[in-house]
Each structure stands twice: as C-alpha cells, then as structure tokens.
Amino acid sequence: SLGIGPLYYYGTEEQKMNYLPKLCTGNHLWAFGLTEPEAGSDSRGTKTKATLENDIWTIDGSKIFITNGSSELALGSTVQAVTKIDGEHREYSTIIVENGTKGFIAQPMHGKMMWRASDTAQLFFDNCKVPKENLLGKIGEGSKIMLSTLDNGRLSIAAMGLGCAQGAFELALNYAKERKQFGKPISKFQINAFKLADMATKIELARNLLYKACWLKDNKKPFAKEAAMSKLYCSEIAKQVADEAVQLHGGYGLMKDYPIERFYRDQRLLQIGEGTSEIQRLVISRYIGC
Ligand SMILES: Cc1cc2nc3c(=O)[nH]c(=O)nc-3n(C[C@H](O)[C@H](O)[C@H](O)COP(=O)(O)OP(=O)(O)OC[C@H]3O[C@@H](n4cnc5c(N)ncnc54)[C@H](O)[C@@H]3O)c2cc1C
Structure with missing residues (x-):
C-alpha cells in the first residue's frame, strides 16, 4: 500500500496510466521514500532538497530503510523533499524518481534480524534531475501525501x-x-x-x-x-x-x-x-x- 498508494490517490491521470498498470501486474514494485538518517519518527526533519529550475527538479539528499528501494523489481520511488524554506516554515513536496535516473542510486542494506526476503535500501540523490511533471500531487502537499x-x-x-x-x-x-x-x-x-x-x-x-x-x-x-x-x-x-x-x-x-x-x-x-x-x-x- 505504501508503494502504489501515493500514485493511486494523488497521481495525475498520466502518472497513473504510466505506472499503475505495470505495478498491478505484480511483476514490479514501487518504494516509499520518507525516512532519512536524521528524520525517522520526525518525518518533518527531512533534509533531502528539491529545487525547480527551467521545469527540471534537482534533488539532493538521501533516504534510509526504504522497502523495495533496491529490488530488481522496483520501478522507482516516491520521495519526500523540502522544496522551500521560508524562515520557520518548510514546504514539503513529493516527487517521483524512476530507477535508473542519473544521479539516483539505490543501495541494498543487508543484515536485518528479520524479513530477510524483503528488500531494504538506502537511496542517494546527487544532483538528480527529473522533469517538472514528476511532482506528485501539488507543491507543498508532500507531508499530507x-x-x-x-x-x-x-x-x-x-x-x-x-x-x-x-x-x-x-x-x-x-x-x-x-x-x-x-x-x-x-x-x-x-x-x-x-x-x-x-x-x-x-x-x-x-x-x-x-x-x-x-x-x-x-x-x-x-x-x-x-x-x-x-x-x-x-x-x-x-x-x-x-x-x-x-x-x-x-x-x-x-x-x-x-x-x-x-x-x-x-x-x-x-x-x-x-x-x-x-x-x-x-x-x-x-x-x-x-
Ligand atoms: C525493515 C524496515 C523497513 C522500513 N521501510 C520503510 C519504507 O519503506 N519507507 C520509509 O520511509 N521508512 C521505512 N522504514 C523506516 C521506519 O519507518 C523508521 O525506522 C521508523 O519510523 C523509526 O524511525 P527511526 O528508525 O529513525 O527511529 P527514531 O525516530 O530515531 O526513534 C528511536 C526511538 O525513539 C522513539 N521516539 C522518537 N521520537 C519520539 C517521541 N516524540 N516520543 C516518544 N518516543 C520517540 C521511537 O519510538 C524509538 O523507540 C523502515 C524501517 C525498517 C526497519
């Protein structure tokens, strides 16, 4: 539900048509990228940043403990990023990042006590660029989503x-x-x-x-x-x-x-x-x- 959920509830018609049929075959997976090394229970502690320039989002930061993130079956992740900081106010948005995008690496984490068949990954974004259309929902709706x-x-x-x-x-x-x-x-x-x-x-x-x-x-x-x-x-x-x-x-x-x-x-x-x-x-x- 974490994988498909955000796309299903908040995706545009185009985003849904692009991903949901493939995900619903059961042959592919999608990841939910919220947790970060310094933002676990405090989900608003997100440090990953995304900036929009010339209709391109540039994402920098990392995520940790992301289920299915580095699975061979995964098509991509929904990523929460900070898109604006205005004094005390921080704006969060969710962005779709497909696996294979330049600047995005998903690295498997090994050695879990349990659930060894379930993939757990660290995600790294280094000057990772995705089109403006990869925004999921509206700007500023990230935390709600x-x-x-x-x-x-x-x-x-x-x-x-x-x-x-x-x-x-x-x-x-x-x-x-x-x-x-x-x-x-x-x-x-x-x-x-x-x-x-x-x-x-x-x-x-x-x-x-x-x-x-x-x-x-x-x-x-x-x-x-x-x-x-x-x-x-x-x-x-x-x-x-x-x-x-x-x-x-x-x-x-x-x-x-x-x-x-x-x-x-x-x-x-x-x-x-x-x-x-x-x-x-x-x-x-x-x-x-x-
Ligand atoms: C196998 C696995 C799969 C996961 N899959 C995903 C995933 O797909 N996507 C994703 O985004 N995340 C995922 N997570 C991350 C998971 O949601 C976090 O580990 C969890 O939310 C806790 O964050 P933390 O590990 O940073 O612990 P911390 O937030 O550092 O918490 C440490 C301890 O402090 C306590 N604590 C923290 N704040 C408070 C407070 N305000 N009041 C009282 N106690 C508090 C906690 O309850 C806990 O006992 C996964 C984790 C694991 C282990």
Whole structure:
C-alpha cells in the first residue's frame, strides 16, 4: 500500500496510466521514500532538497530503510523533499524518481534480524534531475501525501501483526497439545492453558479492532485514529503472543528447525516500521485531545 498508494490517490491521470498498470501486474514494485538518517519518527526533519529550475527538479539528499528501494523489481520511488524554506516554515513536496535516473542510486542494506526476503535500501540523490511533471500531487502537499499514505499502511502492518499472532498461537496450541511432560500434554497444566486462553483473547480483540478500522475506511469514514490503534495493538500483541509461544516450545522454540523461532523475529519489525509504537500512542493521544 505504501508503494502504489501515493500514485493511486494523488497521481495525475498520466502518472497513473504510466505506472499503475505495470505495478498491478505484480511483476514490479514501487518504494516509499520518507525516512532519512536524521528524520525517522520526525518525518518533518527531512533534509533531502528539491529545487525547480527551467521545469527540471534537482534533488539532493538521501533516504534510509526504504522497502523495495533496491529490488530488481522496483520501478522507482516516491520521495519526500523540502522544496522551500521560508524562515520557520518548510514546504514539503513529493516527487517521483524512476530507477535508473542519473544521479539516483539505490543501495541494498543487508543484515536485518528479520524479513530477510524483503528488500531494504538506502537511496542517494546527487544532483538528480527529473522533469517538472514528476511532482506528485501539488507543491507543498508532500507531508499530507506521505502521512495519509501511512494511515492506510498502518492497516497493513496491523494485519501483519494479527496474522503473525494467529500463526504463532496456532503453532503454540498444537505443540502444547502434543508435547507431554509429567505424563500429560503441557496444555493440560493450567498455567499453559491460561496462557493460550489469553493469547486467543488478545487475537480476538486485535481482529475486531482492525476489522472496525477497515470497515470505517471502506465506508469512507475517518479512520486514522482507529488505524493507529490497530497498528499499535496488533503489533504489540504479536510480540506478546510470539514470546509466549516460544516459551511454550521450551528449548525447541529457540531452534531454527522450529518455525516459531521465525515468528519471534518477524514480529519485531511491526512495532517499529511505519511509525513506532510510541509514535502511534502520540497520534492516538492527539486524537483523544491530549
Ligand atoms: C525493515 C524496515 C523497513 C522500513 N521501510 C520503510 C519504507 O519503506 N519507507 C520509509 O520511509 N521508512 C521505512 N522504514 C523506516 C521506519 O519507518 C523508521 O525506522 C521508523 O519510523 C523509526 O524511525 P527511526 O528508525 O529513525 O527511529 P527514531 O525516530 O530515531 O526513534 C528511536 C526511538 O525513539 C522513539 N521516539 C522518537 N521520537 C519520539 C517521541 N516524540 N516520543 C516518544 N518516543 C520517540 C521511537 O519510538 C524509538 O523507540 C523502515 C524501517 C525498517 C526497519
């Protein structure tokens, strides 16, 4: 959703026709270039600059942790850049940069704890020139475009958290029913049965919260607060459920032969990517009037 979203919601007819059919085949990817080395949670700390002269944008700066940025399948990135500084006021705009553009390099980042099949890249812009028409949306709308895209993206991360929790729970339940100690399945010890009951309850709550947020979005009602709540809750319970699921596996849960080990690692991104849990709480606290 981060890749196609900005093009779909804010692209001109020409931009949409140029990129969306190719992206919708599933054979190509698009990246969302917001995070920078000095601008993570503070998305308005962007240092990347773009200046317009003679109908050409010149972009200088860099991005970090950009999903799909250096994938062979990627066609390009949507990049947030500062397009004007007027005293305290900074204007942000979003610009489309296609892979292969002179002055643009996407470098893969290796060594992630989890999600090793997912490409993560650093993007470098050095006197990178793209035509004026590559502006996405209007000048000055950059922050709005990127942040509203993240509202949608939070639903996806929440869904990943829910799926991760559900998968870890199922592995733990099956294992606890099969594994015998002291002459009976470990699921028959009340402390373990209650752990599994708590896991099932959290998953049910997470599912209801996420489905409500999706329902609001589908029905064109405001959903940003519920999206942040879903992202926060689903990713946090994915952590708790995966942790308890490893505990129920005992020593085997730490071995790579057992899939639960991967769930334990995979969930860890979900409380960080697309806005950390702390930032979700910040967003929610603003919505409730703090
Ligand atoms: C695998 C992966 C894929 C990613 N994909 C993308 C992508 O496709 N596009 C993209 O633009 N970005 C992407 N990101 C970046 C991700 O969104 C950022 O890592 C995240 O927003 C946090 O920024 P940061 O890492 O700079 O941490 P920081 O912002 O430095 O935060 C460090 C810690 O400080 C806390 N903190 C910061 N500010 C506050 C505050 N005001 N109040 C309380 N606590 C605070 C944070 O919650 C965190 O715990 C990806 C990251 C990863 C790891």
